[in-house]
Amino acid sequence: MKISDTHYRTIWPTAAGSVRVIDQSRLPFEFTTVDLETLEDAARAIRTMVVRGAPLIGAAAAYGLALAARSDASDQRLDQAARVLQATRPTAVNLAWALRRIRAALAAARPGERVEAAFLEAAAICDADVEQCRSIGVHGLEIIRALAGPAGRRLNILTHCNAGWLACVDWGTALAPIYMAHDAGIAVHVWVDETRPRNQGAALTAFELGAHGVAHTVIADNLGGHLMQRGAVDMVIVGSDRTTAAGDVCNKVGTYLKALAARDNRIPFYAALPSSSIDWSLDHGRDIPIEERSAMEVTHVTGRTAAGAIETVRVVPETSPALNLAFDVTPASLVTALITERGVCPASHAGLRSLYPDREATP
Ligand code: MRU
Numbered sequence: 066m067k068i069s070d071t072h073y074r075t076i077w078p079t080a081a082g083s084v085r086v087i088d089q090s091r092l093p094f095e096f097t098t099v100d101l102e103t104l105e106d107a108a109r110a111i112r113t114m115v116v117r118g119a120p121l122i123g124a125a126a127a128y129g130l131a132l133a134a135r136s137d138a139s140d141q142r143l144d145q146a147a148r149v150l151q152a153t154r155p156t157a158v159n160l161a162w163a164l165r166r167i168r169a170a171l172a173a174a175r176p177g178e179r180v181e182a183a184f185l186e187a188a189a190i191c192d193a194d195v196e197q198c199r200s201i202g203v204h205g206l207e208i209i210r211a212l213a214g215p216a217g218r219r220l221n222i223l224t225h226c227n228a229g230w231l232a233c234v235d236w237g238t239a240l241a242p243i244y245m246a247h248d249a250g251i252a253v254h255v256w257v258d259e260t261r262p263r264n265q266g267a268a269l270t271a272f273e274l275g276a277h278g279v280a281h282t283v284i285a286d287n288l289g290g291h292l293m294q295r296g297a298v299d300m301v302i303v304g305s306d307r308t309t310a311a312g313d314v315c316n317k318v319g320t321y322l323k324a325l326a327a328r329d330n331r332i333p334f335y336a337a338l339p340s341s342s343i344d345w346s347l348d349h350g351r352d353i354p355i356e357e358r359s360a361m362e363v364t365h366v367t368g369r370t371a372a373g374a375i376e377t378v379r380v381v382p383e384t385s386p387a388l389n390l391a392f393d394v395t396p397a398s399l400v401t402a403l404i405t406e407r408g409v410c411p412a413s414h415a416g417l418r419s420l421y422p423d424r425e426a427t428p
Contacts, residue, residue, distance in 0.1 A: 206249065220246075
């Protein structure tokens with residue numbers, strides 16, 4: 066995607082041997098990059114959400130393992146590095162998937178070629194993610210086109226959190242069809258859930274859509290249901306951090322409530338995801354580990370003051386405890402369909418098998 070006419074991915078290796086990422090913790094106020102030099106740098110970037118979003122977490126973990134291999138490519142060191150990376154964010158399954166891919170590439174490489182093999186595999190993961198997201202966009206575009214109809218009526222699409230290019234390597238999952246619809250001349254307007262507590266919608270999705278010229282309005286998380294009752298939402302598209310083999314969709318907390326409201330108002334609810342976000346080893350969403358993050362993300366908010374300083378302020382009484390579970394599960398029964406890189410399918414075992422007959426359950 067382009068920022069001020071320059072094409073960016075969210076992560077890329079530099080000629081100097083480091084891995085450069087866009088610092089999402091500074092957005093939308095500052096567009097800056099950070100260089101990751103070590104395993105610890107990569108783990109910190111994932112944990113503190115300098116990089117975030119399921120596919121990008123996977124890509125960053127892949128490069129993190131490659132950086133670890135550069136300092137010591139022994140199996141012992143790589144086991145330990147993989148454990149460090151795996152512990153950073155437990156819900157997005159892309160993380161474990163990417164680590165498995167790097168480990169397999171390293172196991173197949175000659176001893177002196179392990180580091181190169183790891184970096185090559187990390188780059189391949191990134192390239193594949195871009196292509197998969199582009200493909201999700203193409204399939205999702207057809208759904209939007211059909212909904213807009215021959216007269217091309219203006220569509221209002223609601224999305225939650227950030228499942229755009231910042232959450233991936235490029236394009237995005239939920240936002241890829243929206244970008245393609247906009248580029249194809251279909252009039253789309255996006256209701257952007259602010260997505261408390263970390264405000265990925267208000268900060269990141271709004272930034273992305275604005276940079277691409279897509280009409281959008283940021284709304285408080287709780288407004289979506291009312292807008293649906295008013296007939297102001299034509300469809301919902303969200304991303305996914307982990308989708309089970311039976312089609313349960315785990316995504317940013319609050320997604321489930323949108324799916325319930327969409328069902329009550331007979332509004333189609335789609336989840337867009339690459340196959341790297343599917344956990345073939347699980348059927349039930351209740352078995353997905355839900356990340357619990359610092360209560361401070363709930364008790365405080367960060368923003369820019371009129372004087373230009375970025376500050377964090379408390380919004381909850383000093384004595385009140387807070388709970389910060391970062392994801393929830395939308396049961397497959399509430400999902401109209403899954404949009405994947407291989408096409409659109411029902412959110413069910415049979416649906417996913419029809420697109421991925423080649424997939425075996427992974428441990
Ligand atoms: O906590 P985050 O910002 O990593 O959560 C991101 C989401 O929940 C996205 O919707 C999800 O990763 C899908 S991204 C294409």
